[in-house]
Amino acid sequence: MSIEKNFFRQVMGHFATGVTVVTTRGSEGVAGLTVNAFCSVSLEPPLVLICVDLQSVTLPVLRESGAFAVNILTDQQEELSRCFAMPSEERYTHFCHAAYHIAATNSPILDGALAFVDAHIVAEYPGGDHVIFIGQVAAIGAGNQVIFADEADQLHATVGNQNGSSTEHSQRPPLAYYLGQYRHLAPGYQKPSLPVAVQSQEKTSD
Secondary structure, eight states: OOOOHHHHHHHHTTSOEEOEEEEEEETTEEEEEEEOOEEEEETTTTEEEEEEETTOTTHHHHHHHOEEEEEEOBTTOHHHHHHHHSOOHHHHTTGGGOOEEEOSSSOEEETTOSEEEEEEEEEEEEETTEEEEEEEEEEEEETTEEEESSGGGGGTOOOSTTTSOOHHHHTSOBEEEETTEEEEOOTTTTSOSSOHHHHTTSOSOO
């Protein structure tokens, strides 16, 4: 018996995720798509992973540019996420009317995002009907703090308090996705479920 595709999607939907917009810049301009298949891979070196559908029109741009930025969205950016998830002129021609700046790779960093990871693609692997990209982090930021792997990249970056994600945005709840729907966290989401003393005793590695 084979695994039915829709049921597989339904089961995987029980794993709650954040929502990101992955952006890049090719020879014909900027491009982006909504992604929730994103995770960290390694701390040393700092690596992240994204999965992109083989049919995505953004896939050739990612391969051309060799870089991407992951923009982690706040709960006020649901409409932006919806726009970058749809095949539309607004997305392909107008970049969903999203304001942005740049950090290290020249990929767009969306204004108002909760946080971002800017990375150079260092590996690509087949993943069924998706492509798996591994990116080495070139810059990372949240709120008013941005850290560059190479200080020389700061010379052309436009991130900063006037353009980057503000402290106000970094303190907003993240946009969440669960069971095929966007979700918003309830008040008090920052309160830990366990006392700090108990958490500190947990294993940090296998």
